[in-house]
Amino acid sequence: MRYVIGIDIGGTNLVVGAVAEDGTRLISLQSDPTRPEEGPDAVLQRLADTVRRAIAEARQADPTAEFVGVGVGAPGPLDTREGIVFLTPNLGWVNLPLRQRLADLLGLATTLDNDANCAILGEWWRGAAQDTQQAIGFTIGTGIGGGIIVDGKLYHGASDCAGEFGHMTIDVGGRRCNCGNYGCLEAYASGPAIALRTAEAIESGAESSIRQYVDGDLSRITAQTVYLAAQDGDELALEVVRDTAKYLGAGVANLINVFNPEVVVICGGVTLAGDRLFLPLRQEVARRAFKPAVQACRIVPGMLTGTAGVYGAVASFLQLRGDRSSTPRSAPHA
Amino acid sequence: MRYVIGIDIGGTNLVVGAVAEDGTRLISLQSDPTRPEEGPDAVLQRLADTVRRAIAEARQADPTAEFVGVGVGAPGPLDTREGIVFLTPNLGWVNLPLRQRLADLLGLATTLDNDANCAILGEWWRGAAQDTQQAIGFTIGTGIGGGIIVDGKLYHGASDCAGEFGHMTIDVGGRRCNCGNYGCLEAYASGPAIALRTAEAIESGAESSIRQYVDGDLSRITAQTVYLAAQDGDELALEVVRDTAKYLGAGVANLINVFNPEVVVICGGVTLAGDRLFLPLRQEVARRAFKPAVQACRIVPGMLTGTAGVYGAVASFLQLRGDRSSTPRSAPHA
Numbered sequence A, B: 001m002r003y004v005i006g007i008d009i010g011g012t013n014l015v016v017g018a019v020a021e022d023g024t025r026l027i028s029l030q031s032d033p034t035r036p037e038e039g040p041d042a043v044l045q046r047l048a049d050t051v052r053r054a055i056a057e058a059r060q061a062d063p064t065a066e067f068v069g070v071g072v073g074a075p076g077p078l079d080t081r082e083g084i085v086f087l088t089p090n091l092g093w094v095n096l097p098l099r100q101r102l103a104d105l106l107g108l109a110t111t112l113d114n115d116a117n118c119a120i121l122g123e124w125w126r127g128a129a130q131d132t133q134q135a136i137g138f139t140i141g142t143g144i145g146g147g148i149i150v151d152g153k154l155y156h157g158a159s160d161c162a163g164e165f166g167h168m169t170i171d172v173g174g175r176r177c178n179c180g181n182y183g184c185l186e187a188y189a190s191g192p193a194i195a196l197r198t199a200e201a202i203e204s205g206a207e208s209s210i211r212q213y214v215d216g217d218l219s220r221i222t223a224q225t226v227y228l229a230a231q232d233g234d235e236l237a238l239e240v241v242r243d244t245a246k247y248l249g250a251g252v253a254n255l256i257n258v259f260n261p262e263v264v265v266i267c268g269g270v271t272l273a274g275d276r277l278f279l280p281l282r283q284e285v286a287r288r289a290f291k292p293a294v295q296a297c298r299i300v301p302g303m304l305t306g307t308a309g310v311y312g313a314v315a316s317f318l319q320l321r322g323d324r325s326s327t328p329r330s331a332p333h334a
Helices: A040-061 A098-106 A115-126 A191-203 A223-231 A235-259 A269-273 A275-288 A291-295 A308-320 B040-061 B098-106 B115-126 B191-203 B223-231 B235-259 B269-273 B275-288 B291-295 B308-320
Strands: A002-009 A013-020 A026-033 A066-074 A084-088 A093-096 A110-114 A135-140 A144-150 A263-268 A298-301 B002-009 B013-020 B026-033 B066-074 B084-088 B093-096 B110-114 B135-140 B144-150 B263-268 B298-301
Touching: A002 A040, A002 A115, A002 A308, A013 A040, A013 A308, A026 A040, A026 A308, A040 A066, A040 A098, A066 A098, A066 A115, A066 A308, A084 A098, A093 A098, A098 A110, A110 A115, A110 A308, A115 A135, A115 A144, A115 A263, A115 A308, A135 A235, A144 B235, A191 A223, A191 A235, A191 A269, A223 A235, A223 A269, A235 A263, A235 A269, A235 A275, A235 A291, A235 B144, A235 B235, A263 A269, A269 A275, A275 A298, B002 B040, B002 B115, B002 B308, B013 B040, B013 B308, B026 B040, B026 B308, B040 B066, B040 B098, B066 B098, B066 B115, B066 B308, B084 B098, B093 B098, B098 B110, B110 B115, B110 B308, B115 B135, B115 B144, B115 B263, B115 B308, B135 B235, B191 B223, B191 B235, B191 B269, B223 B235, B223 B269, B235 B263, B235 B269, B235 B275, B235 B291, B263 B269, B269 B275, B275 B298
Parallel strands: A002 A066, A066 A110, A135 A263, A263 A298, B002 B066, B066 B110, B135 B263, B263 B298
Antiparallel strands: A002 A013, A013 A026, A084 A093, A135 A144, B002 B013, B013 B026, B084 B093, B135 B144
């Protein structure tokens, strides 16, 4: 059987999987800390080692396994045509020809795409957005990213920047965002923004059991703390989750009004809040978006926790390999 | 030479043109009041007469003229697959099989598309967005509509509702919009919203020469009054235009962050404000949108004043005729 290697390069971990070309099987999954402080050469060498481990494990699972290529999802901005990562503050990479470097290291045709785009493409290929033609996805974590599927293909835009949903303005004179602007969705609904809104409310005197979850140290509050406290019935936590649904609902409604997709997939830790988030989120969207567009659209959590990026990197390889891939310039070094 | 008839159905006027299939010539342009109060049958008969006049005029301009079909742009929501207009409050039409009715009346293959979509497609085909693959356009008038070009084709979405840019939330707790929501772009930057913001400021005591333009009757202020007063240096009018640029800038920046287009075209009366609008608009976008996406994108006024809808209806016919057209069921009635 033919397999493609999918690589998800994150600030914390490198995740590598071997996925059947038809998407039906993931037969190996390897993970390694990224350790960006060691510099790109060391990270790429370690990544290549991780890929080799994944290939070895895959061969044990399926001795007939053939490997046709490698799809990589990396933080951007990047260039899918040239295969270059322009700048990744988290990793310290600048103008890195990641695609050719990996093709040479691994001896396999390689493609490069944006990590958030890959996560959504993974959900489209094998997860919550399967069997749709028009789909939108949010990745919500430290930041808010996204991806757009048009006619069953990842939409990249004019210069591979499409899908920056976190920096949609939803409150024109609102909260300052890390990007320097005011009123971005990310300033309200990212993990750190959820934690910050909670800490601010407690500092302003709101009653909450959350203090106990963090031994009184409000700087230790995370979005996850808030979901836990909401689960335990803490009023403030429930209110923060409802407010998050309201802000996120405005962002989702915007994209439904603009795109009229069949499905909006929400990926990331925020889905841990479950129906406490999704029920008011869907209500807010129904209030804000155009009725026929709302009726045409499901809003669902992602299904592929931990593997969406790998599946998506593989699907991206399958979509891009025709005209946006690097082939090895010689036999692999090792 | 082969021609396509383009029809732009507005609340006030029916505009009909004959455009060469290659887009190089518009050889006839006819207009007639819509008079929706006469009911759909009368409007369609009159529209058919207008088309016959356009065809006669076109034959005089080019005796070799052949007519291959009719593209229609109509207010929505509508269904481009079935050719049905679901509901047009301005016209009073409900579930009207407009496409088949016109095909039968005119004896020509006919397609149906949304009017705002057609205007943007016209600008893409023969106007300000020519020679691009990814483009976005706003139509700003009584309401704010829009259209999306992906890979050189009009993007319709899952149920022909894509492009409702006017109902993007840009101010989550902001002004009430006619749609019932709060903080929609349309509630700030449509023609009536611009007029309303001006009247409110004068009522709250702002100094302005605008009172004189409307003989003291603030209800007579229109967006055009504001542009005229701005031209004459009225401080309040200049402030309203700058604020409009700020709000519209947030909306345009949102779409640049989401779509990463090569061009954003702004169509409608608002372009009369010229550089007074476009310079601060571009500044606001540069502040709010992702830098590489801003660098990839021009923001320009529409070029095809009065004919964008006709050109676009023709271009829509050329894109849809393969699988979304009605053919006449018999010889034309007259």
